[in-house]
Amino acid sequence: MSLLVQKYGGTSVGDPDRIRAVADHVARSARGGTEVVVVVSAMGRSTDELLRLASEVSSSQPPRELDMLLTAGERISMALMCMALADVGVEAVSFTGSQAGIITDTTHTKAKILEIRADRLRDALAAGKVPVVAGFQGVSTERDVTTLGRGGSDTTAVALAAALGAGACEIYTDVPGVFSADPRLVPEARKLARLSFEEMLDIAASGGRVLSLRSVEFARNHHVPLHVRSSFTWEPGTWVEEEDPSMEQAVVTAVTHDVSEAKVTVSGVPDRPGVAARLFRALADRHVNVDTIVQNTSVEGTTDISFTVPRDDLEGSLDTARGLMEELGAREVTADEGIAKVSLIGAGMRSNPGVSATMFETLAANGVNIEMISTSSIRISCVVRADLVEVAVGALHRAFDLAG
Amino acid sequence: MSLLVQKYGGTSVGDPDRIRAVADHVARSARGGTEVVVVVSAMGRSTDELLRLASEVSSSQPPRELDMLLTAGERISMALMCMALADVGVEAVSFTGSQAGIITDTTHTKAKILEIRADRLRDALAAGKVPVVAGFQGVSTERDVTTLGRGGSDTTAVALAAALGAGACEIYTDVPGVFSADPRLVPEARKLARLSFEEMLDIAASGGRVLSLRSVEFARNHHVPLHVRSSFTWEPGTWVEEEDPSMEQAVVTAVTHDVSEAKVTVSGVPDRPGVAARLFRALADRHVNVDTIVQNTSVEGTTDISFTVPRDDLEGSLDTARGLMEELGAREVTADEGIAKVSLIGAGMRSNPGVSATMFETLAANGVNIEMISTSSIRISCVVRADLVEVAVGALHRAFDLAG
Numbered sequence: 167m168s169l170l171v172q173k174y175g176g177t178s179v180g181d182p183d184r185i186r187a188v189a190d191h192v193a194r195s196a197r198g199g200t201e202v203v204v205v206v207s208a209m210g211r212s213t214d215e216l217l218r219l220a221s222e223v224s225s226s227q228p229p230r231e232l233d234m235l236l237t238a239g240e241r242i243s244m245a246l247m248c249m250a251l252a253d254v255g256v257e258a259v260s261f262t263g264s265q266a267g268i269i270t271d272t273t274h275t276k277a278k279i280l281e282i283r284a285d286r287l288r289d290a291l292a293a294g295k296v297p298v299v300a301g302f303q304g305v306s307t308e309r310d311v312t313t314l315g316r317g318g319s320d321t322t323a324v325a326l327a328a329a330l331g332a333g334a335c336e337i338y339t340d341v342p343g344v345f346s347a348d349p350r351l352v353p354e355a356r357k358l359a360r361l362s363f364e365e366m367l368d369i370a371a372s373g374g375r376v377l378s379l380r381s382v383e384f385a386r387n388h389h390v391p392l393h394v395r396s397s398f399t400w401e402p403g404t405w406v407e408e409e410d411p412s413m414e415q416a417v418v419t420a421v422t423h424d425v426s427e428a429k430v431t432v433s434g435v436p437d438r439p440g441v442a443a444r445l446f447r448a449l450a451d452r453h454v455n456v457d458t459i460v461q462n463t464s465v466e467g468t469t470d471i472s473f474t475v476p477r478d479d480l481e482g483s484l485d486t487a488r489g490l491m492e493e494l495g496a497r498e499v500t501a502d503e504g505i506a507k508v509s510l511i512g513a514g515m516r517s518n519p520g521v522s523a524t525m526f527e528t529l530a531a532n533g534v535n536i537e538m539i540s541t542s543s544i545r546i547s548c549v550v551r552a553d554l555v556e557v558a559v560g561a562l563h564r565a566f567d568l569a570g
Numbered sequence: 571m572s573l574l575v576q577k578y579g580g581t582s583v584g585d586p587d588r589i590r591a592v593a594d595h596v597a598r599s600a601r602g603g604t605e606v607v608v609v610v611s612a613m614g615r616s617t618d619e620l621l622r623l624a625s626e627v628s629s630s631q632p633p634r635e636l637d638m639l640l641t642a643g644e645r646i647s648m649a650l651m652c653m654a655l656a657d658v659g660v661e662a663v664s665f666t667g668s669q670a671g672i673i674t675d676t677t678h679t680k681a682k683i684l685e686i687r688a689d690r691l692r693d694a695l696a697a698g699k700v701p702v703v704a705g706f707q708g709v710s711t712e713r714d715v716t717t718l719g720r721g722g723s724d725t726t727a728v729a730l731a732a733a734l735g736a737g738a739c740e741i742y743t744d745v746p747g748v749f750s751a752d753p754r755l756v757p758e759a760r761k762l763a764r765l766s767f768e769e770m771l772d773i774a775a776s777g778g779r780v781l782s783l784r785s786v787e788f789a790r791n792h793h794v795p796l797h798v799r800s801s802f803t804w805e806p807g808t809w810v811e812e813e814d815p816s817m818e819q820a821v822v823t824a825v826t827h828d829v830s831e832a833k834v835t836v837s838g839v840p841d842r843p844g845v846a847a848r849l850f851r852a853l854a855d856r857h858v859n860v861d862t863i864v865q866n867t868s869v870e871g872t873t874d875i876s877f878t879v880p881r882d883d884l885e886g887s888l889d890t891a892r893g894l895m896e897e898l899g900a901r902e903v904t905a906d907e908g909i910a911k912v913s914l915i916g917a918g919m920r921s922n923p924g925v926s927a928t929m930f931e932t933l934a935a936n937g938v939n940i941e942m943i944s945t946s947s948i949r950i951s952c953v954v955r956a957d958l959v960e961v962a963v964g965a966l967h968r969a970f971d972l973a974g
Contacts (some may be wrong), residue, residue: 181726182623182626185627186627186628207770216646219586219650220649220650220653223586223589223590223653223654224588224590224650224653224654224656224657225649225659226656226657227653227656228652228653228656230651230652230663230664231652231653231656231662231664232649233646233662234649234652234664234666235645235646235650235653237645238642238643238649239642241638241639241642241645242620242623242639242642244638245624245636245638245639245642246623246624246627246628246635246639247634248634248635248638249624249627249630249631249632249634249635249636250627252628252630252631252632252635253627253628253629253630258635258696259634260634260635260638262638262715265713272689273737309669309690311666348905394897406674422630437879447660482969511724519748570887
């Protein structure tokens with residue numbers, strides 16, 4: 167019998183009506199002759215409410231206790247899901263991360279999965295029951311409760327799908343799939359029926375919020391096909407799977423954008439070996455998540471280094487860079503919060519030169535100045551002014567005819 | 571070093587301010603050179619909110635999933651408590667029932683503790699940490715999460731105190747201790763400094779709501795002194811411990827009352843062996859919790875059997891009794907919801923005849939008619955009209971000079 171892992175996010179189980187709607191859908195899947203394993207997130211905004219409560223109680227939030235607190239959220243949603251399934255005649259049984267055998271390292275609040283010991287899930291499936299597993303959580307090798315960090319429930323679902331040899335992992339969310347651009351910016355954006363893991367990775371890394379980077383990487387590494395779809399319309403969404411080498415790839419698949427970053431520029435740095443290494447090691451030591459890095463050509467023996475960081479990390483980045491100014495011999499450190507990153511993604515770019523030229527021409531023709539450029543084999547990203555992001559995304563979407 | 575188990579009920583940890591106040595108190599206890607183990611209930615009305623959510627989601631609530639759901643409540647309060655303790659410089663570590671080694675049978679929603687494997691708690695204490703344990707919950711021999719039923723957190727605390735050899739178990743609540751009568755009915759009621767386990771058992775069984783019967787039984791059986799006290803005033807409360815045979819016992823210690831029951835009367839039953847057995851076996855099979863049973867003297871070969879039950883069980887009791895009318899040859903089954911039970915408790919009653927006579931005279935002098943009487947060696951209970959309960963309790967409190 168085929169096995170399917172279905173993951174339902176926070177909005178999909180946000181209230182009693184939603185939970186019942188999901189239970190109906192799980193029941194239909196189960197009656198259709200498929201073995202189903204359900205993974206649930208915490209209901210709606212309940213995680214935020216627990217965090218608010220914690221901040222009201224204490225300014226000290228030991229990570230072990232934060233994990234203990236937050237895992238209450240999925241516990242509640244999975245128990246309610248099993249009750250709703252009982253109501254529609256499906257025998258279900260809930261499992262905490264620990265009971266589901268999700269063994270992690272001991273890094274609280276962002277643990278890594280080391281191993282899945284899924285015996286209890288297999289036993290439940292063999293007994294004809296639907297296992298409902300708490301996403302986002304596991305148990306450490308020290309027997310403490312851990313959480314997997316951002317996108318953790320997706321990772322739980324993909325890891326279980328890999329461990330159980332599922333045919334696919336369905337990620338149910340509040341949007342119908344992955345689009346050729348954000349439909350809020352580009353009304354004619356098209357839902358993509360199919361993406362390769364590599365395209366999805368670049369989309370996730372460049373601002374597409376539908377799937378977490380980590381779960382897509384996990385799916386790619388373990389060859390688990392993903393199906394991102396809506397729990398509100400229940401229509402087929404976007405499949406993310408291995409690239410099919412026999413098919414022609416679209417040159418450009420999607421335009422993404424990201425307005426969550428800020429730019430830091432270190433100007434007038436002497437152009438000598440080791441300068442960049444010193445700067446970015448110091449940022450890494452401070453756990454700053456640097457994204458794009460651009461170093462301009464040397465002019466009169468000095469160069470400018472610019473990089474983008476999540477806005478939350480801006481203050482730390484500036485502290486670090488300014489603390490190194492004297493040592494590096496830099497002239498100035500400046501920050502710019504008014505930026506946006508616009509990216510084109512497409513597996514067919516590898517074999518189609520000229521995409522970047524078209525991109526730059528399109529932006530120029532629409533009055534959008536490019537401040538930074540970075541590329542990978544299937545992605546081109548430009549940093550532009552944030553207030554021009556809508557113009558830029560719309561123009562690129564039209565230029566590459568992504569509405570189909 | 572002496573070891574103390576401190577249990578904090580739902581109102582004691584009802585909001586962030588309360589949690590911080592409790593953390594301060596725990597910190598003072600810990601710094602005073604005592605090893606402390608903390609047991610917490612779910613915050614305030616959070617259990618009721620989870621139950622409401624469950625009823626909105628589903629009419630089927632499998633007991634296993636209900637336990638999974640409800641145990642989220644203590645998980646939240648214990649994690650918050652550890653954070654509050656961190657804030658005041660106390661290193662604390664939370665443990666679920668399972669992590670604390672509370673092994674139960676497999677009876678969901680009212681599991682019995684089979685064994686306590688407290689190694690992790692002992693390790694935490696040895697490392698100088700304060701263990702904070704989720705009350706009310708355990709893990710079954712089948713590795714499923716269980717709850718201990720009504721008063722479960724008190725039972726957790728007493729069981730841990732017994733397993734760890736604690737010097738005492740403090741039960742913190744929203745009242746200052748056990749009183750000679752309910753202070754809402756009798757303003758001059760006195761806080762009792764000391765009670766024997768037997769007296770406390772009879773008080774709990776006859777309407778005193780401060781401690782659950784089960785936790786008192788557990789404490790008596792395992793010789794754990796209890797100290798019931800307020801987490802709002804932090805003043806010494808009531809000690810419940812072994813009877814001290816060298817001391818003279820008070821004849822009457824407390825007057826209790828219970829208005830939560832209803833009376834069922836089966837009239838005109840043929841006075842022959844086996845009738846009562848048949849009736850009460852049928853009620854037991856339906857899990858009706860029968861309290862007082864009175865059978866009147868036979869008149870012309872028939873008798874009346876009356877019994878009291880929790881009001882929630884009234885409908886089931888009537889169904890059962892009416893279904894047996896023909897078989898028993900009974901004339902009529904009637905219900906009465908307008909009753910109250912008033913009881914006198916005192917270990918000294920054993921050696922002081924005349925208490926019941928004084929009780930009956932007092933009630934008569936105050937115009938209170940007695941409908942049923944039942945006695946044990948240290949308790950006398952009378953069923954009276956519910957609207958006279960305040961008159962009855964006040965009169966008895968004065969008659970036995972309980973205000974001291």
